[in-house]
Amino acid sequence: MKVKLDPRTKLYMILIVSALIMLSATTPFLWAIRIFITFIPIAFLIVEKRYTSAFVFTGAYTLALIMTFVLVTDESSGFLKSFLTGYSGIVVQFMPALIVAWYVVRTTKIDEFMSAMQKMHIPDGITISLAVVMRFFPTIKEEYGSICDAMKMRGLSLGGGNVAKMVEYRMIPLLFSCVNIGDELSAAAITRGLGGTVKRSSIEKLRLTVHDWMLIMMFSALTICFVYSKYFKA
């Protein structure tokens, strides 16, 4: 099975999920909605055959959920308990947004993303900067890997026990190489016509399909239920 979502639907998913996790869930019904929306992106990860990340996310999220509900009660006290409360609270609260963002970044081509933004009439300046950010993640990861290797080779991984040095030794080479790469990257992009006044075209024919509409409607309905049940059904 292959479901290809429109980037606009994906952005809508991010928006709704981030909004919902900012509203606290107080009743079992609200919790159910929240857990449900978390498992939608996980299901999509499975569809995209990204089993490892789906597995890791499910594991971490379920664990945090169980800890929140079972281990930590109102009477809990002591350092370990409070630490656990804090930890699982943060995971349960923010992980859904992380999962959606991960799913979107991993499955959206930059080209698709740019034409979706264009269709929504977002100014080019914003679109291009966001696209560059997306393009840059893997680069940063690669550069960071080489820098860590270099530090390991010189026995500096722990910065001689000095935390400030530890950060400094990583950040300085990383910043230098990112600035250089960014500079070369933009030079290469503008020689190929990026940033012109001509309206950019795209070979990605974006169309909202049945899947997209279903998802959009489902997310909207869930949001309405959530807000209604939380604020109006007293």
Next chain:
Amino acid sequence: MEESIVKIEHVSFKYKGSNNLLLNNICLTINKGETVLLTGESGSGKTTVIRLINGLIPHYYQGDLSGDVTVSGYDIKNTQLYELAGTVGTVFQNPRSQFFSVDTDGEIVFGPENIGLDPDEILERKDMVVCDMHIEKLLGRSLFELSGGEKQAIACASVSALLPDVILLDEPSSNLDRVSIERLREEIEVWKSQGKTIIISEHRLWYLNGLLDRVIFMQDGKMANEWSGNEFFSKTVEEIRELKLRPLCVRNYFTDDCKRECDGKTGCKNIVSVPESKDGAVLRDFYFSYHRKPFLFFKRRFTENDEGLALNTKSLVLPKGAVIGVIGKNGTGKSTFLRCMCGLENDCKGIIESGGKSYKGRERLKLSYMVMQDVNHQLFTDSVKAEVLLSMEKEDEKHTDDILKSLGIYEYKDKHPMALSGGQKQRVAIASAIAANAKLMLFDEPTSELDYLHMEKVGELLKTLASSGKIVLVATHDPELIDMCCDYVLCIENGRLGYMKRVE
């Protein structure tokens, strides 16, 4: 009459904030359909000329520019860069930083999309370019998993897709191996047959034989000399050396792949038997794979008979005081070999025996030191001196000064390493390797971007290091460098040792 397409008239240029005049009153006319090589030392202004023609000067890199540049009827000074996109295309030096997309298909269509072509036409162009460049196999892949050569092929294709009349190549072979360079040559041939005007700035010369109409030799921001392609390639070795250029033809270390010398399965018998002396180092049981079959609670060691190993070396004797060139195709295990040797891959459990001691695991990190291809990654402090001191077990200023003097970088000891030139940075990295008292010095492609003069310096330095008792291994694609300084060549294929031969 021949029609001129690029015209540079009395151009002088210096970058903003710099006092050096990079170009000094240059005049150059290039006719339609010509293939022209710009060569000369680093800093002689080759790249600056390329940037003049594609408009990055003055629109992206600012500075003082006088004179006129006209390309295909456009006055560059008064033309926006995006208007030039369909006329001038540029292939840059570094494949990793010229991509905008993350997938190959997106990259090829990126240019045509920018200039707002109709989607159907874009797809037509894509198919045409893919067919011309024979890159069917590369479609639909992530750019981050391609090798350097494949990335460069995509870069060429994406430039081609804009159908420019003028194609510029700025040191395109820097990061490529022999096979990829030959592929690059084929791509240039395709363009030539399409009647494009091609301008190449390059240090490596051998692969361009027979392609060039004109060769322009640059020196100190001026065009010092000019020959026709045939004239240039009939020069003698001495004449070329006089010009401080890389040789025009090189010995074929790379055409025979390792296989021809030995049988892929049983390994090779061609390893010269270097006596196992106490002086050298012996590597034992270096096995490694990036795809480890996961065991639940413990890590299984790799063994000789595992399949799909990225490195499979039972034992290897490395002679002391010798420079050993490590050769092999891109992605065949050279870097893996170096990484495992200096202990960067924890899962490789190989043992290095040297001086009667054996080094395992993390101890290997102390025994060896690798100078990486991109030295920017391994300079951490704010002065050259601090960089060297950081590597010492006990800080010893006098010893530091000695090391810096011996490498000729003493005068920069208080400068920030990032403010130095590429070659100087490399020396700083070598200085800290010496300070760390490493016995095994590993170099990952130290000369890929250097001109002949700097390459010669690196070659001498490697020899000096070897004669001071270090074991020097250098992974390289430059046959010139091997001729210059290597005592042995070690060929690696698919993680196995091919052969180790003495260089005559």
